[in-house]
Amino acid sequence: MGTVGLNFGAINSGTGIDVAATVSQIIAAEQAVETPWKNQLTTLKAQDTAFSSIGTDLATLSSSLQALTGFSGVFAAKQGASSDTNVIALSSATSTAVAGSHSITVNSLAQTSSMYSGVIANVGDTLSGSLTIQIGSGTAQTITVGSTSNTLSSLAAAINGASIGVRASVIKDTTGSRLSLVSATSGAAGQITLSGSLTDATTGTSVSFQQGQQGQDASLNIDGLDITTASNTVSDVIPGVTFQILAATGSSQPVQVQIANDNSTITQAMSAFVTAYNAVVTDIKTQEGKDANGSAQPLYGDPTLALIQSQLSSGLLGGSASGAITSIGQLGLSIGQNGMLTLDSGQLQSVLNTNFSDVMGYFQNVNSFGQTLNKSLNGLSSTLTSGAIYLALQQNAAQETSLNKNISDQETRIAADKARLTDQLNTANQILQDLPNQINAVNQLYSAVTGYNQQNG
Incomplete structure (x- = not known):
């Protein structure tokens, strides 16, 4: 803290004190106490921003993984096709549908009386x-x-x-x-x-x-079984499949209905997972370096950053096997030297065609890769109260509250000091400014008593 002094002219000059400048100098010295607190707040706020950004990307990664691990997610999606859409048009195929082919003959349509x-x-x-x-x-x-x-x-x-x-x-x-x-x-x-x-x-x-x-039921033959249904919208014959009967063809023209797993949607979901994972890896690498000015990033050396990196790595390589699938490499996923994931879509399509149930189990079985990684991501969450980022943000918030209180208390003291000093210095200033008048009065009194005029010698 610098030295603060009072500057004024000769005692009989009547110039007095520059109150505003003097008070500002004193207050500036008191405000210097706040500087380290404010610097620490700036650092904490920068950490909060970085943590929140990583938390958002981790949430995106978690959502992309849930699309693969959820029982009603992309592995439940089915595709359907009809060999003659003028006769049978597929409306939907739900998660309960089983992949396979069905032969359907339409003998007659349902009619409403x-x-x-x-x-x-x-x-x-x-x-x-x-x-x-x-x-x-x-x-x-x-x-x-x-x-x-x-x-x-x-x-x-x-x-x-x-x-x-x-x-x-x-x-x-x-x-x-x-x-x-x-x-x-x-x-x-x-x-x-x-x-x-x-x-x-x-x-x-x-x-x-x-x-x-005439009121009439539709007459069908599905995979050799004769079926009648009251509606031309059929949803309870092939499990999980709804289709519309549009025309009768007779037994000589069966229609082939194919139900297949939606591998393209699964591939899209895997690609989204890879993108989300790489975004988190990029976040980590950014915080491990320096900014454009050469200063360390806000989370440089932060233990939470190391924890995120460790949890992601262990989660990505963890989980038990599912039949023929024992590693993410078999799914077309590979980890580069930079820590980024890449996806071979062709390999993924191939393994889905040959081992679909094993791939699904690798994401959805108990203690599987998908469930293990999902658990790791929950442990890093910025919203779950047990998440590492949530706890780090809470710890920062507690420090920020304490620092803000210190600054607020100091500002209160400064405001009181400013008011008190201003009053005191204004009073002193009035005295100094009045000194020439008082000296002149003394001189006049002295002259009257002694007959001696100081000004004339």
Whole structure:
């Protein structure tokens, strides 16, 4: 801390003290105490930034690994193909689907039962009578035409409101209007049985009904087994596979449906894992060096950095074998001298084609490579309370809190000192500035008493 002094002219000059400059000099000396604290805060903040960046990249790496280790991840994905998409179109293949080929013959499509009335020339004509409607083997219900249901539109509304299991609507064309009834249940179980009579009371004409479409189940043969289904959307015949029946072909034209593992998605996920891993390695290498000014990076020599490096290395080389797969090298993964991973996609595709279940087990079995590395990454997390980066950030936060308190307390003391010094020096300044007047008064008094004038000699 430098020496602080008071500078003013001759005692009888009346110039006084430069209060502001003097106070600033004293305060600057007190503020110098904060410099090492602020320097340490700057260092800690830089470490926080570096830790947070590594934590983000580790989280990305963990997410990319979970896509491979999760039971509903990329290994569960399936691809499907139909040899004739005009006959059978695949909708989806879930994780429960098993890779393999299926031969499907479509004998007939499912149909939904429908009926329609004869033409009524004037849609507003008044109707009379009643209709009894039965769906399949369900209970028959009777709709009696009344004052609120005696037109085609109001009758359709009454039928829909009765929840019988049909959808009633009015269809118009150039010849007139009809009442259409379509079963809400596809297949044979939704067959409409209609009885009763309906009359156009305006014209006195009887209104008859005709079968539009017979309720019918689809007839298939899948891998030699005869199957019937009420819907042309089939989802419970081949486990995990949903497909649409679009046309009947007959037994002479079976369609081949192929279900395969989605190796391309797995390869993409492996590539994402390699990219994420290399990002973390780059983070570590950056912190082990110097910045553009030649100064050490914030985490240079930090033990947490060494722990991350050690955990990644052990996790990458750990885990038990899964059948024929005993190392990451068999998956097309290799580690360069710079610590970076590379992926041979061709080798990965080959091993997926020959040992798919073993590859999946290498990521998903208990104590497997995937589960071991996942555990290592959890131990380095910046969000889990037991994670190394989380703990390092917490330790820094505690030090930052203490340093900020020291600075805050010092600033409080400085503010009090500044106010006190300013008041004291202003008072002293007033005294110094008034000294010439006081000296002059003394001289005048002295002259009056002695008759001697000091100024004239």
